[in-house]
Amino acid sequence: MSRSSPKARRNDVQHRLGDRLASVRVLLVCGSGGVGKTSIAAAIALDEAMRGRRVCVLTIDPARRLAQAMGLDKLEDRERPVTLPDGAEAGGSLHALMLDPKTAFDRLVTETSTTDAERERILGNRIYQQISGASTGIQEYMALERLYELDRGGKYDLIVVDTPPASHARELLESPKRMLRFLEGRSLRWFLRPSAKVGRIGLKALGGSNGPIMNVLQRITGAEMLRDTSEFLESLQGIYGVVSDRFKVVERMFADEATGFLAVTSPERESVNEAVNFWELLEARRFRFVGTIVNRVEPDAPDTLSSLEALEAIEGIDESLAARLGAAQVDHAALAGRDQVRLDELADATGDALTVSVPRLARMVNDLDGLRTLAPPLYS
Amino acid sequence: MASRRPTFDADALPLGLTPRTVFVTGKGGVGKSTVTAALALAWRDAGARTLIVEIEGHASAAATISGKRIGYEPVPLGEHLAAMRITLLDALKEYARMRIKVKLVADRLVSNPIIDQFAQAAPGFRDLLILGKLWSLATEVDERGQPRWDAIIVDSPATGHGLGLLNMAGVIARMFPVGPISAEAKRVDAFTRDPERVGVVLVALPEELPVTETLELREQLEEQGIDVAATVLNGLLIDRFAPEEIDRVRTALEAADGSLDEAATHALETAVWEHTRSTDQAEERERLDAGLGADEAALLPWMFSAQLEREHVASLARWLTSAGQEVLLEQLAGATDGPAAAAAVHAASFEEDPT
Ligand SMILES: Nc1ncnc2c1ncn2[C@@H]1O[C@H](COP(=O)(O)OP(=O)(O)OP(=O)(O)O)[C@@H](O)[C@H]1O
Ligand SMILES: [Mg+2]
Numbered sequence: 238m239s240r241s242s243p244k245a246r247r248n249d250v251q252h253r254l255g256d257r258l259a260s261v262r263v264l265l266v267c268g269s270g271g272v273g274k275t276s277i278a279a280a281i282a283l284d285e286a287m288r289g290r291r292v293c294v295l296t297i298d299p300a301r302r303l304a305q306a307m308g309l310d311k312l313e314d315r316e317r318p319v320t321l322p323d324g325a326e327a328g329g330s331l332h333a334l335m336l337d338p339k340t341a342f343d344r345l346v347t348e349t350s351t352t353d354a355e356r357e358r359i360l361g362n363r364i365y366q367q368i369s370g371a372s373t374g375i376q377e378y379m380a381l382e383r384l385y386e387l388d389r390g391g392k393y394d395l396i397v398v399d400t401p402p403a404s405h406a407r408e409l410l411e412s413p414k415r416m417l418r419f420l421e422g423r424s425l426r427w428f429l430r431p432s433a434k435v436g437r438i439g440l441k442a443l444g445g446s447n448g449p450i451m452n453v454l455q456r457i458t459g460a461e462m463l464r465d466t467s468e469f470l471e472s473l474q475g476i477y478g479v480v481s482d483r484f485k486v487v488e489r490m491f492a493d494e495a496t497g498f499l500a501v502t503s504p505e506r507e508s509v510n511e512a513v514n515f516w517e518l519l520e521a522r523r524f525r526f527v528g529t530i531v532n533r534v535e536p537d538a539p540d541t542l543s544s545l546e547a548l549e550a551i552e553g554i555d556e557s558l559a560a561r562l563g564a565a566q567v568d569h570a571a572l573a574g575r576d577q578v579r580l581d582e583l584a585d586a587t588g589d590a591l592t593v594s595v596p597r598l599a600r601m602v603n604d605l606d607g608l609r610t611l612a613p614p615l616y617s
Numbered sequence: 618m619a620s621r622r623p624t625f626d627a628d629a630l631p632l633g634l635t636p637r638t639v640f641v642t643g644k645g646g647v648g649k650s651t652v653t654a655a656l657a658l659a660w661r662d663a664g665a666r667t668l669i670v671e672i673e674g675h676a677s678a679a680a681t682i683s684g685k686r687i688g689y690e691p692v693p694l695g696e697h698l699a700a701m702r703i704t705l706l707d708a709l710k711e712y713a714r715m716r717i718k719v720k721l722v723a724d725r726l727v728s729n730p731i732i733d734q735f736a737q738a739a740p741g742f743r744d745l746l747i748l749g750k751l752w753s754l755a756t757e758v759d760e761r762g763q764p765r766w767d768a769i770i771v772d773s774p775a776t777g778h779g780l781g782l783l784n785m786a787g788v789i790a791r792m793f794p795v796g797p798i799s800a801e802a803k804r805v806d807a808f809t810r811d812p813e814r815v816g817v818v819l820v821a822l823p824e825e826l827p828v829t830e831t832l833e834l835r836e837q838l839e840e841q842g843i844d845v846a847a848t849v850l851n852g853l854l855i856d857r858f859a860p861e862e863i864d865r866v867r868t869a870l871e872a873a874d875g876s877l878d879e880a881a882t883h884a885l886e887t888a889v890w891e892h893t894r895s896t897d898q899a900e901e902r903e904r905l906d907a908g909l910g911a912d913e914a915a916l917l918p919w920m921f922s923a924q925l926e927r928e929h930v931a932s933l934a935r936w937l938t939s940a941g942q943e944v945l946l947e948q949l950a951g952a953t954d955g956p957a958a959a960a961a962v963h964a965a966s967f968e969e970d971p972t
Contacts, residue, residue: 270645270775271827367741367792456716458742459796503646506924536890543880551881552872553865561857562866565891566884568921575923 254593255616257527258285261497263388263490264397264527267406267515268501272508273532277501277595278399280611282331283319285395289326293387295334295380296399314340316387322605332393338379342369345382349476359476364469376401377412381487388490406500406515410522413488420481497527502583504534504576509583516587528591530615531580536596538570631659631937632847632915636667636768637813638755639846640783641678642834643820644827645775648851651925652820652917653678653772655933661698662934665767668754669700672747677702678772681930708746716797744785745798748805755814780834783809783817783843809843816846821905821914823850823898832908849937850902850914855948856895863892899949916945 258264258281266278275296282294293316314337321331343360350356359365369375380401387396400409455463490496500515502508512529519526543566548559576594584592595614625635641653653669657678661667668691669679679687679700686692689707691699714720757765774782786806793799809815817838821831835845858866866885873882905914917936920929935941 272646363792367788456713456797458798459793461793461796462798465793505646508646536887538887539879539883541880543878543884547878547881548884551869551877551885553869558858558862558865562884562888565857566880566887569887569891571921571923 254528254591255288257497257591258395260495261525261527262393262395262495263384263493264395264497264499265400265409266398266499266501267400267409269508269511272501272503273595274501275399276608276611277499277530277532277615278397279333280608280615281499282333282395282397283321283605283608284612284616285397286321286329286331287325289329290394291328291330291392292395292397293332293334293393294397294399295336295383295387314344314383319605322609334383334387336376336380336383338375339369341379341383342375345379345480346476349479351475355472355475358472362469362472364465365472377409378416381413382483384490385483385487406511407518410491410518410524413484413491416484417481417488420477420484491524492522494525497525499527500529502529502531504531504579506579509579512583513586516590520588526587526590528593529583529587531576531583531592531594533597534576534580534594535569535572537577538566538573542566542570625663625665628939629659629663630939631656631663631934632818632849633939634816634846636660636663636665637846638751638769638771638815639818640771640773640815641818641820642773642780643775644822644830647820647822647827648849648917649775649820650678650772651681651930651933652818652849652851653770654681654930655917655937656818657698657768657770658682658931658934659937660768660770661695664697666697666765667699667768667770668766669694669698670751670754670769670771671700671702672771672774673702673704678770681925682927703747703750705743705746708750712746712749741785741789741792744782745789745802745805747782748786748809749801752805752808755808780837783838784841787841810841812844812846816844818846819848821848821850822852823901823905825901828901828905828908831905835909848905848909848912848914849917850905851917852919853898853902853916853945853949854891854895854919855945856892858888858892860892863889902949915942916949918945 264278264281266274266281268274278296279294282292286292314335316332316334319331319333321329346359347356350359377400380398384396384398387393498515498519500512502512509531516526516529543563545559545563548554548562549556551559554562580592580594593615595611598610627633630636639656641649641656643649657667657669669682671677671679671687677687679685679694682698683694683700685694685700687700687702689701689704691701693699710724714724751769751771754766754769755764759765786802786809789802790799790806793802819831819835821827831848835848838845866888870877870882870885870889877885902914902916915937917933920932922929936945
């Protein structure tokens with residue numbers, strides 16, 4: 238593999254990240270946790286706002302990382318204006334929103350239920366109260382639900398979504414479909430049948446094709462869980478239609494020309510492989526893959542390292558110090574070399590997609606100025 | 618059963634912990650899988666029968682130790698060491714078989730799509746199945762009535778989800794006060810809250826947000842009565858340079874004013890960069906220790922290697938013992954022969970057995 242061609246492509250690409258984003262209205266920033274996804278999403282949102290666009294960034298992070306990065310101490314489930322640093326182009330604005338799944342779910346119920354009684358029945362349901370804030374899948378659904386609302390509001394030129402840290406890209410892509418399958422599927426209808434309420438009528442009274450399934454489920458879970466689950470699903474019955482319509486919109490939004498997906502990775506092998514898988518998934522669906530941001534790349538090292546003699550010859554550097562300078566250089570150059578190989582592999586494996594590397598900074602990014610320092614490597 | 622616990626050599630025990638079931642958790646990418654593997658090797662070396670448990674859908678801890686494929690049944694990776702992966706469908710099958718005595722019926726019904734969907738969709742059912750499986754592993758005995766595993770180490774999902782997993786038994790017990798699920802949930806909940814048997818190992822990196830999150834998570838776990846057995850600060854750079862030396866390096870860079878070649882300039886800049894990072898790391902380490910109160914974080918050094926192999930993990934395992942921790946602490950404090958010894962850490966890690 239020649240070292241120069243992927244490199245050249247990368248340079249080329251760095252000029253293009255800004256261009257590509259210009260035609261993007263919804264940007265989904267994906268990647269596993271701990272790779273700096275939140276900072277990258279925030280940095281891009283900030284930069285696009287500085288260029289005069291009206292931007293909203295949505296995050297779902299329980300540890301409030303973005304909140305800290307944006308210099309806000311509290312993000313509720315509401316859009317909050319962020320004061321832009323000096324030098325923003327006219328018309329630019331930035332809002333930040335931190336998803337609170339529980340509040341978002343409550344609001345969804347309130348907005349979509351047709352009567353007060355219906356609303357109260359859902360909000361008062363025991364299972365609802367336990368899962369609406371806590372459950373794993375709920376975060377993704379509510380993020381997409383929030384995205385739907387922000388998009389429909391029409392107030393923004395660009396919405397940047399920082400996806401849940403632990404969600405796999407595939408799960409995120411499939412969650413509208415999964416939700417729709419559930420809402421329109423056999424199992425939900427099955428749970429809504431009167432026969433599912435075993436707790437009330439008793440198992441023995443049951444006949445027909447549901448019998449054996451009921452039987453096994455009841456033995457596994459007990460009648461209470463079955464009955465409560467079925468009551469819970471029943472209480473939601475009135476809002477299925479609306480919710481289902483919304484998820485259809487979100488599904489179409491994924492496929493839209495103006496929706497872009499951005500992968501954020503570290504140079505670690507697993508993380509890079511994940512990005513390649515993600516690219517393949519998107520290609521197969523013909524979704525728009527903007528590119529991969531490889532974060533925390535070890536700073537570039539020269540091809541030949543310094544000799545100890547050369548270091549010792551420098552004024553003020555003695556033999557012992559020179560030896561350690563040399564050792565440190567060897568160690569860091571090895572990591573830099575590894576990262577370079579990974580970047581090349583990634584660029585080769587993802588066709589025309591962009592591969593942008595952001596160096597590992599000596600200091601952490603934790604305020605707006607810090608976020609601004611990410612812009613040059615991102616946009617070059 | 619508890620009374621028949623074997624005794625272990627206290628000095629050889631990693632983190633000073635007697636073997637038990639631990640959930641290794643922390644932010645994404647902080648080294649959960651690496652610490653899981655290192656802890657497993659260390660416990661095994663101290664004489665414990667050790668099982669590494671991965672959970673479906675998460676990256677593998679066992680892969681750093683062995684290339685063997687692992688599945689729902691524990692696969693031996695060496696003496697006293699095995700690994701398995703909990704897959705939802707297998708756990709559901711096993712659970713159904715326990716409740717429906719006819720195996721064939723149970724298996725056939727579990728593969729029914731409705732039941733599969735129920736298991737995926739029913740609130741917390743998946744987490745309860747995983748916890749229930751861990752409970753049964755922890756209480757499993759061999760032919761002689763001895764516990765089959767002394768140590769079970771769970772490579773757990775990243776922070777948010779890991780907490781959800783540990784909590785779920787309690788949540789379910791509150792949701793369904795009666796019935797078989799409730800009985801199961803209560804038993805599992807009591808298990809996860811028994812500090813003698815179960816603890817969490819929190820892994821952090823010496824950076825601002827990971828440290829903050831680790832302290833937050835620790836507080837949440839304590840509120841829920843889940844024992845934090847240890848906190849591990851991973852990826853510490855051991856500074857090879859004294860501040861005064863960095864001053865000299867800076868002076869040299871300024872004096873050269875572009876006259877040095879690229880290679881020499883890079884060597885000097887790398888030293889400044891490494892020193893800056895390790896100074897920041899020291900601050901974060903202090904903040905973490907302050908937040909931990911009476912406890913102290915265990916430390917693991919950053920290993921300079923393009924890819925962590927088994928030898929590196931073995932080295933990390935030895936750093937986890939009390940002798941290893943002592944050496945590390947001295948070197949971080951510059952108490953031995955300072956930067957020169959730090960250089961030895963970088964180069965050789967922890968070669969000889971400290972005991
Ligand atoms: N002490 C260390 N020195 C050097 N490299 C390390 C160290 N600890 C972890 N790593 C490397 O950092 C990367 C992330 O580690 P690991 O996979 O253990 O993290 P994780 O927390 O399990 O990640 P995930 O959240 O993705 O499961 C790996 O490439 C690993 O080899
Ligand atoms: Mg892992």
